[in-house]
Amino acid sequence: xxxxxxxxxxxxxxxxxxxxSRAWRFVRRNPTIVVGGLILALVLGxxxxxxxxxxxxxLEINVLVRLQGPSAEHPFGTDHLGRDIWSRTVHGGKVSLLxxxxxxxxxxxxxxxxxxxAGYITIVDRIVMRIMDGLMSIPSILxxxxxxxxxxxxxxxxxxxxxxxxxxxxxxLVRGIVLSVREEPFIEAAVASGTRTFWIIVRHILPMTVxxxxxxxxxxxxxxxxxxxxxxxxxxxxxxxxxxWGNVVAEGRDxxxxxxxxxxxxxxxxxxxxxAVNMLGxxxxxxxxxxxxxxx
Amino acid sequence: xxxxxxxxxxxxxxxxxxxxxxxxxxLHLGPGDPxxxxxxxxxxxxxxxxxxxxxxxxxxxxxxxxxxxxxxVQGDLGVSIFxxxxxxxxxxxxxxxxxTMTVTTIxxxxxxxxxxxxxxxxxxxxxxDRVVMVLAVTGFSLPVFVLGYVLIYLxxxxxxxFPVQGYVPLKEGVWACLxxxxxxxxxxxxxxxxxxxxxxxxxxxxxxxQDYIRTARAKGLAPSPILIIHALxxxxxxxxxxxxxxxxxxxxGVVVTESVFAIPGIGRLTVEAILQKDYPVIQGVILVFxxxxxxVNLLIDMSxxxxxxxxxxxx
Numbered sequence: 001x002x003x004x005x006x007x008x009x010x011x012x013x014x015x016x017x018x019x020x021s022r023a024w025r026f027v028r029r030n031p032t033i034v035v036g037g038l039i040l041a042l043v044l045g046x047x048x049x050x051x052x053x054x055x056x057x058x059l060e061i062n063v064l065v066r067l068q069g070p071s072a073e074h075p076f077g078t079d080h081l082g083r084d085i086w087s088r089t090v091h092g093g094k095v096s097l098l099x100x101x102x103x104x105x106x107x108x109x110x111x112x113x114x115x116x117x118a119g120y121i122t123i124v125d126r127i128v129m130r131i132m133d134g135l136m137s138i139p140s141i142l143x144x145x146x147x148x149x150x151x152x153x154x155x156x157x158x159x160x161x162x163x164x165x166x167x168x169x170x171x172x173l174v175r176g177i178v179l180s181v182r183e184e185p186f187i188e189a190a191v192a193s194g195t196r197t198f199w200i201i202v203r204h205i206l207p208m209t210v211x212x213x214x215x216x217x218x219x220x221x222x223x224x225x226x227x228x229x230x231x232x233x234x235x236x237x238x239x240x241x242x243x244x245w246g247n248v249v250a251e252g253r254d255x256x257x258x259x260x261x262x263x264x265x266x267x268x269x270x271x272x273x274x275x276a277v278n279m280l281g282x283x284x285x286x287x288x289x290x291x292x293x294x295x296x
Numbered sequence: 297x298x299x300x301x302x303x304x305x306x307x308x309x310x311x312x313x314x315x316x317x318x319x320x321x322x323l324h325l326g327p328g329d330p331x332x333x334x335x336x337x338x339x340x341x342x343x344x345x346x347x348x349x350x351x352x353x354x355x356x357x358x359x360x361x362x363x364x365x366x367x368x369v370q371g372d373l374g375v376s377i378f379x380x381x382x383x384x385x386x387x388x389x390x391x392x393x394x395x396t397m398t399v400t401t402i403x404x405x406x407x408x409x410x411x412x413x414x415x416x417x418x419x420x421x422x423x424x425d426r427v428v429m430v431l432a433v434t435g436f437s438l439p440v441f442v443l444g445y446v447l448i449y450l451x452x453x454x455x456x457x458f459p460v461q462g463y464v465p466l467k468e469g470v471w472a473c474l475x476x477x478x479x480x481x482x483x484x485x486x487x488x489x490x491x492x493x494x495x496x497x498x499x500x501x502x503x504x505x506q507d508y509i510r511t512a513r514a515k516g517l518a519p520s521p522i523l524i525i526h527a528l529x530x531x532x533x534x535x536x537x538x539x540x541x542x543x544x545x546x547x548x549g550v551v552v553t554e555s556v557f558a559i560p561g562i563g564r565l566t567v568e569a570i571l572q573k574d575y576p577v578i579q580g581v582i583l584v585f586x587x588x589x590x591x592v593n594l595l596i597d598m599s600x601x602x603x604x605x606x607x608x609x610x611x
Contacts, residue, residue, distance in 0.1 A: 134314025138586045141548030142566070146322050146578055149570045226439050230552050233441055236570045249441060253556075257460070260449050267442040275437035282433065 030287060036279030043273050047093035054087035058243045067259050077261045079251060088243040089266045095155060095244035096225045096273060102159045103166060103224035104217040110163070111170025112213060116201055118171065119178025129175070132168040140165035140223075141230055148236040158237050162227045166220050173216055174209050181208050211288040218281035222274050229270055245270040297601075304597060308590055315586045316368060319579050320361050323351075334377060334573045347377065351576075373580035378572045383580035387562060393463045394550060394561035396473065400481040401546065405488035406539065412489070413496025413535075414524055420501060428493060435490030440549045444483035444556040451479065461558040484553045488542045495538040499531035506530075532603035540596035547585050 027034050046053055056074075062082035070077050076085040118125040135143070140162075147161035181187065182205070190200050231237030232246025240247060245266040252262025331348035332339065348354050352363065367374070373383035416428040452460040464476040503509065504527055554563030562581060569577035601607045 130310055130314055133311050134318060137311050137315050137590050138318070138582060139544040139547040139589060141551060142582050142585055145551070145566065145570060146319075146582055149573060149575070149578055150322060222437065229439050229441075230548070233552060234555060234567050234570065249445075256445060256448070257453055260445075260453075263441075263445045264449070267439070267445060271438050271442050274439070275434060278433055278437045 030283050032279040033283030033287065036276045036281075036283060039272060039276035040280060043093055043269070043276070044097060046090055047097055050087075050090045050094065054084070054090040056084040056087045058083060058087040058091040059241070060084070067255060069259070070261060076265045077259065079248075079259075079262055080255050085248070085261060085265050088248050089245070089269055092243045092245045092248055092266060093269060093273070095238055095242060096228060096270065098155065099159055099162065099228040100221035100225040100277065103162045104221035106159070107163045107166040107170050107220055108213055108217045110167050112174050112209065114167070115171045115174025115209075116178060116205065119175045119182070119205075120197065120201065125175070128171070132171050135165070135168045136172075138165075141227060144227055144231055145234065145236050148231055153237060153239045155238055155242065158228055158231060161231070162224045165227075166224065170213070170216055170220065173212060177209050177212060178205055181205050215281060215285045215288060218277060218284055222277040222281065225270070225274050225277065301598065304594060308594055311590060312587065315590075316365060316583065317361070319582050319586075320364055322579065323575055324357065334575055336573065350377070368583070373583065374576035376569075376574050376577050378569075378574045378577075383577050386565060386577060387580060387584055390560060390562045390565045392465060392561075393559045394554070394563060396466060397477055397480055397484070397553070397559065397561065398546060398550065400474065400477050401485045401488065402539070404481045405485040405492060405542075408485070409489040409492035410496050410528070410535070413493040414500055414528060416493070416497040417500030417504060418524055420497075425497075428497070432490040432493050435486040436494075438486060440483050440487070440552045441556050443486055444479070444553060447479045447483055448556075463557075463559040463561070480553050480557045480559060483556070484546065484549045487545055487549060488539075491542050491545070492535065492538055496531070496535050499534040500524075500527060503527045503531045529603060533600055536596050536599060536603070540593045543589055543592050547589060 060083060062078075064082060067080055068074060068078045068082075074084050074086065076089065078084055079088070114128060118128045143165045144158075144161040147164060148157060151157040151161065187200060187204055190204055195203075228237055228244065229246035229249070232244050233250045235250065238244040238247055240251075248266040249263050249270075252259065252266075256263050331344050331351065331353050334351075335344045335347050352360050364374075371384060373387070375382050376386060379386070412428045412431075416425040419425050448460055451457045458479050459476055462476060464472040466473045509527060550561070551563035551566050553559070554561045555567055558564075562585075565577065566581045568574070569581070
């Protein structure tokens with residue numbers, strides 16, 4: 001309004017409120033992305049700054065202060081070996097985030113490649129999808145447990161085991177998109193104008209998979225963080241000498257009635273992180289592609 | 297109908313074969329000599345040779361597979377390395393706690409999730425809908441053991457309402473058994489509640505937007521509970537499909553829940569087998585759970601006709 005009356009002032013000032021309100025509008029429209037992203041940024045920051053935030057060595061054993069409740073020196077108490085729970089929790093976040101991110105990236109890349117090939121080459125499709133159906137019939141935690149029992153505990157093996165159980169879901173998603181996009185008129189036009197298959201896949205089909213793939217990768221990383229915690233909790237995950245949230249909870253089990261903080265503190269961090277990733281996923285899904293159904 | 301059932305049964309065979317092949321190959325895919333891995337770090341060469349002979353690992357791979365598969369078809373899952381008891385017997389001994397727990401969990405989940413999902417769809421955009429959806433995301437994000445320990449802390453240790461851990465067999469009284477399963481079922485069931493409630497809401501919203509519902513409302517019919525129930529039947533197929541797929545989540549959760557609550561079921565058997573590297577037991581458990589999962593989803597496929605009589609199984 002005032003801009004119309006005073007164009008020389010309006011031109012200068014109208015810019016700022018516009019960008020400000022655009023950012024605010026994004027926050028208002030996508031509260032889940034913002035809240036999820038903020039929590040995740042906090043957890044990531046805490047994990048990266050772990051030596052600063054928790055200067056006590058998470059592996060340092062001090063039997064004199066075993067099973068102590070929260071105090072000034074140990075804000076979340078100590079475990080049965082006198083190790084600092086705050087320290088172990090903050091350092092444990094690194095494992096969860098590393099596993100979550102790695103599994104999401106590797107399984108998306110593998111699933112994308114296999115899905116694109118299967119969607120285009122019928123003979124590959126028949127064989128690959130049979131294998132994927134079989135893999136998907138094995139409940140994913142059991143599949144990961146079996147792989148871990150053989151491979152031995154290490155963070156690399158945890159990432160591998162969880163990736164194997166997540167790849168079929170990504171593959172199925174990508175293949176589904178390829179099969180439906182292939183029938184679109186613009187692909188027919190590209191074929192008719194003589195575009196080579198490789199370029200059709202790269203230029204026209206690949207871009208259609210990006211949005212759903214990002215959403216799926218977010219959910220995959222949430223599932224991977226939970227799987228890592230389960231594997232470590234069951235004694236088939238991250239090696240016991242590395243603090244991870246699942247390990248800390250597993251070690252606190254026997255002392256839970258007298259020292260509940262042993263389990264409640266890492267659990268709270270775990271639940272909050274997974275919740276943040278899932279909120280981010282829901283928000284991205286609603287923004288990027290409302291049609292994707294939530295995966296199982 | 298019968299031809300459809302037979303066709304569906306036949307179509308599951310390739311899936312089951314892939315599962316069996318994969319479970320068989322598990323032992324051979326890993327790095328190094330499986331016999332040495334099973335024997336552990338401090339095994340003598342004789343011990344390793346003994347395990348190799350016992351598992352038949354000294355023969356060619358295809359011979360091993362066909363012998364193993366041949367026994368599998370007859371229901372022989374092999375023998376535990378650790379206890380020398382047949383794996384089928386071990387699973388049978390541990391079946392009751394796991395079976396009762398999964399049944400109570402599914403009943404709990406369905407009883408909570410479907411009404412919540414229906415209410416959320418009915419009041420969509422309002423407070424009730426928001427509350428249900430926030431709870432659903434939270435439930436989906438809470439690892440089973442987190443909820444399990446919080447419930448033990450609040451309801452068992454603080455309030456003394458439930459036993460802290462352990463399982464009371466059915467034959468010692470149905471009520472005592474259910475009491476011992478209350479907390480495990482709640483912790484295990486919350487993920488299912490979240491999944492099923494979300495799908496119920498989505499499916500109901502879809503049905504409530506259909507023309508015939510709009511016509512009914514235009515004629516002056518209030519969105520009464522009766523109307524909601526009629527709509528629910530039409531929204532049924534995606535919901536039961538979700539229940540079927542959620543069985544995979546349930547099975548994974550069983551292993552963790554039984555560890556949290558010290559329930560001597562198949563999940564505990566699995567964890568003990570991992571720690572002892574008792575590979576025939578791990579293979580047996582995976583096979584049984586996967587077959588159950590495939591079977592449940594087959595049955596659910598066949599139930600579609602109950603919800604929508606237009607679905608016919610001939611042709």
